[in-house]
Amino acid sequence: MREVAVIGVGQTEVGEHWGVSLRHLALEAVQAAMADAGVVRADALYVGNMLSGELEGQEHLGALVADFAGLRGVEAFKIEAACGSGAAAVRMGYVAVAGGLADLVIVVGVEKMTDTLGPDTTAALAMAADADYEAAHGASFVTLNALVMRRYMHQYGYGHQDFAPFAVNAHQNALANPYAMFRFPVSSEKFRRARMISDPINLLDSSPICDGAAAVVLAPLGETRHQSMATVGIAASAVGTDTLAVHDRNDPLVLAGAELSSQRAYNAAGVRPADIDLFELHDAFTIMAALSLEAAGFADRGRGLALAADGEIGIEGRIPVTTMGGLKARGHPVGATGVYQIVEVVQQLRGLAGENQVPNARVGMAQNIGGSGATVITHILERI
Amino acid sequence: MREVAVIGVGQTEVGEHWGVSLRHLALEAVQAAMADAGVVRADALYVGNMLSGELEGQEHLGALVADFAGLRGVEAFKIEAACGSGAAAVRMGYVAVAGGLADLVIVVGVEKMTDTLGPDTTAALAMAADADYEAAHGASFVTLNALVMRRYMHQYGYGHQDFAPFAVNAHQNALANPYAMFRFPVSSEKFRRARMISDPINLLDSSPICDGAAAVVLAPLGETRHQSMATVGIAASAVGTDTLAVHDRNDPLVLAGAELSSQRAYNAAGVRPADIDLFELHDAFTIMAALSLEAAGFADRGRGLALAADGEIGIEGRIPVTTMGGLKARGHPVGATGVYQIVEVVQQLRGLAGENQVPNARVGMAQNIGGSGATVITHILERI
Numbered sequence: 001m002r003e004v005a006v007i008g009v010g011q012t013e014v015g016e017h018w019g020v021s022l023r024h025l026a027l028e029a030v031q032a033a034m035a036d037a038g039v040v041r042a043d044a045l046y047v048g049n050m051l052s053g054e055l056e057g058q059e060h061l062g063a064l065v066a067d068f069a070g071l072r073g074v075e076a077f078k079i080e081a082a083c084g085s086g087a088a089a090v091r092m093g094y095v096a097v098a099g100g101l102a103d104l105v106i107v108v109g110v111e112k113m114t115d116t117l118g119p120d121t122t123a124a125l126a127m128a129a130d131a132d133y134e135a136a137h138g139a140s141f142v143t144l145n146a147l148v149m150r151r152y153m154h155q156y157g158y159g160h161q162d163f164a165p166f167a168v169n170a171h172q173n174a175l176a177n178p179y180a181m182f183r184f185p186v187s188s189e190k191f192r193r194a195r196m197i198s199d200p201i202n203l204l205d206s207s208p209i210c211d212g213a214a215a216v217v218l219a220p221l222g223e224t225r226h227q228s229m230a231t232v233g234i235a236a237s238a239v240g241t242d243t244l245a246v247h248d249r250n251d252p253l254v255l256a257g258a259e260l261s262s263q264r265a266y267n268a269a270g271v272r273p274a275d276i277d278l279f280e281l282h283d284a285f286t287i288m289a290a291l292s293l294e295a296a297g298f299a300d301r302g303r304g305l306a307l308a309a310d311g312e313i314g315i316e317g318r319i320p321v322t323t324m325g326g327l328k329a330r331g332h333p334v335g336a337t338g339v340y341q342i343v344e345v346v347q348q349l350r351g352l353a354g355e356n357q358v359p360n361a362r363v364g365m366a367q368n369i370g371g372s373g374a375t376v377i378t379h380i381l382e383r384i
Numbered sequence: 385m386r387e388v389a390v391i392g393v394g395q396t397e398v399g400e401h402w403g404v405s406l407r408h409l410a411l412e413a414v415q416a417a418m419a420d421a422g423v424v425r426a427d428a429l430y431v432g433n434m435l436s437g438e439l440e441g442q443e444h445l446g447a448l449v450a451d452f453a454g455l456r457g458v459e460a461f462k463i464e465a466a467c468g469s470g471a472a473a474v475r476m477g478y479v480a481v482a483g484g485l486a487d488l489v490i491v492v493g494v495e496k497m498t499d500t501l502g503p504d505t506t507a508a509l510a511m512a513a514d515a516d517y518e519a520a521h522g523a524s525f526v527t528l529n530a531l532v533m534r535r536y537m538h539q540y541g542y543g544h545q546d547f548a549p550f551a552v553n554a555h556q557n558a559l560a561n562p563y564a565m566f567r568f569p570v571s572s573e574k575f576r577r578a579r580m581i582s583d584p585i586n587l588l589d590s591s592p593i594c595d596g597a598a599a600v601v602l603a604p605l606g607e608t609r610h611q612s613m614a615t616v617g618i619a620a621s622a623v624g625t626d627t628l629a630v631h632d633r634n635d636p637l638v639l640a641g642a643e644l645s646s647q648r649a650y651n652a653a654g655v656r657p658a659d660i661d662l663f664e665l666h667d668a669f670t671i672m673a674a675l676s677l678e679a680a681g682f683a684d685r686g687r688g689l690a691l692a693a694d695g696e697i698g699i700e701g702r703i704p705v706t707t708m709g710g711l712k713a714r715g716h717p718v719g720a721t722g723v724y725q726i727v728e729v730v731q732q733l734r735g736l737a738g739e740n741q742v743p744n745a746r747v748g749m750a751q752n753i754g755g756s757g758a759t760v761i762t763h764i765l766e767r768i
Contacts, residue, residue: 001484063641067626073624076623079464081446081447099479128443239459244450244451248451
């Protein structure tokens with residue numbers, strides 16, 4: 001097995017791009033990543049995407065993006081794991097390069113959620129849950145998370161306002177990220193007064209519906225070093241899964257898939273949580289941020305909120321999270337999110353995160369989650 | 385890079401399974417393949433599927449099938465490349481095992497096309513084509529193939545009846561395949577009188593809309609040999625892509641992606657077309673069977689039909705195709721088809737194809753196509 005480096009990154013601004021099609025979003029990210037890497041070809045292209053069929057009437061994104069990006073002929077597939085599709089595609093790229101099956105792989109995550117064919121986007125997102133045993137009974141992704149959040153508040157004695165620090169931190173970090181969707185701050189007070197979506201989840205607990213694409217170029221470490229920037233290697237790429245339906249779990253407050261995925265990643269990289277300098281976690285809802293911190297070993301069970309309350313999740317904190325705005329404020333174009341996370345970790349490890357730079361960032365972790373914790377992909381990256 | 389073996393295969397009967405859900409179809413195939421391989425666990429599960437979101441309201445099949453099959457926790461993703469999704473998933477499994485990232489991978493292709501949520505299945509299948517430049521103008525998958533078929537007839541001077549041998553051969557071979565959907569023969573005369581679908585494509589030029597699942601278990605060659613059967617290794621796994629839209633091609637009668645994919649496979653395996661004992665080709669429509677034979681080097685351009693007319697595609701012919709019924713008569717549950725093809729090649733190479741056994745089959749090829757030739761995945765398998 002070879003070590004793998006991220007030799008190029010690219011991203012589009014996240015937002016509601018009513019005038020830009022899915023293929024153009026993907027193209028912009030791929031071209032940016034290829035330019036950053038200084039490459040003009042690839043051995044394979046893997047596309048992370050969840051809902052192009054349902055929302056855009058377009059499957060078969062591998063061949064579509066390959067052709068549109070000038071890579072006609074190349075191996076190209078779409079990889080899907082609900083909101084974890086982006087990191088799943090990165091994982092497949094990692095497998096191909098690490099195993100020696102490919103020397104240059106482009107991975108692009110893309111999602112187009114505005115300007116859709118008509119189906120309700122919330123209903124489409126519910127396809128990440130169990131169609132027969134959750135969605136068929138009216139559960140949406142928001143309501144499932146609301147149940148988990150309510151249970152968390154009940155079990156550990158928190159109030160809704162205790163979740164505010166995640167949203168406040170995410171919006172604060174998005175301010176200086178030109179690719180973020182929401183470049184404005186939110187206060188605790190604004191969080192308190194935000195419109196209710198599905199009790200106890202309000203608007204500022206939730207990530208937005210939006211469009212975006214992000215891409216990375218992977219190559220064997222050592223063979224291709226970036227001319228002018230720090231080299232970033234992938235120290236671990238790991239996956240863990242759990243039941244698709246939340247009600248099938250012994251404890252709905254434990255992300256067993258995330259525990260498994262994190263542990264596998266720590267073992268592969270030979271690191272512990274204390275070695276991680278920043279953590280791009282999957283804050284689709286504030287409750288998921290809390291549960292992720294706990295599953296990944298940064299907080300004891302029921303203490304994820306306390307970590308946030310203590311100010312430890314900020315850029316200068318013990319474990320900075322969502323350093324460029326996270327799903328909440330950078331935005332959550334679902335199949336693209338996992339690649340955005342990797343791009344942002346690379347920015348941090350290269351020391352190019354600008355105002356959001358985590359001091360002396362050397363090891364960064366990105367964790368992308370599909371469904372309510374059913375598929376969890378963890379990547380640990382390291383500045384070489 | 386390690387050599388990879390197919391150590392287990394499983395399949396469900398193809399048909400209209402109104403009373404069986406997608407997860408149960410997948411389970412049946414996975415359990416059969418695991419039993420055949422004699423394994424009770426796996427390092428990864430890759431699911432080939434195209435339309436579960438559009439037709440069943442269910443994405444996220446990786447975690448769903450992993451959990452339902454008793455593999456909770458395992459790495460699991462869905463791989464999509466339109467009608468080539470099945471072989472694309474096999475390709476990803478091959479990459480993982482060949483590269484040493486996994487020692488035991490289960491690949492299942494599954495598609496549920498009956499008992500759907502409501503969208504028109506023909507419209508859903510058109511998502512394999514270019515949504516903006518083909519489907520948006522009313523093109524369906526049948527009409528695109530009809531245009532290509534008409535052009536082929538015009539350019540090479542064939543009549544519709546010249547395509548009959550493909551359908552006759554497929555139905556003949558399905559007779560003895562207990563997993564085939566159409567176990568009845570069709571004559572040339574029946575072909576001539578079949579109902580017109582999209583001129584010149586009639587009902588017997590077309591593969592059916594149906595349900596099914598097939599699975600394989602992959603492991604390093606040598607480490608795990610089947611106790612009582614011939615070992616089957618994967619001598620080549622190769623992908624080629626082409627423009628998504630047919631109108632973007634220099635010549636719509638040349639499957640450039642299939643030429644590329646075949647050539648890459650031949651090079652990897654160190655074989656020529658003359659070395660192939662059977663060819664499971666992608667006969668979604670009879671025209672695709674002809675074009676595939678030409679692209680893979682079994683016939684000169686415009687001569688694919690002649691090969692069929694000369695009786696060379698039968699079990700005892702020069703290049704037996706669709707030996708268990710093919711897409712036409714075994715059936716074409718789109719995301720499962722590529723895995724069915726591999727399963728059938730393994731049956732042949734193990735010498736367990738019963739009445740359809742190709743004598744002394746030692747090298748078999750399976751070629752799965754997504755879209756109108758936009759993604760082409762070729763596997764060459766070998767009896768060790």
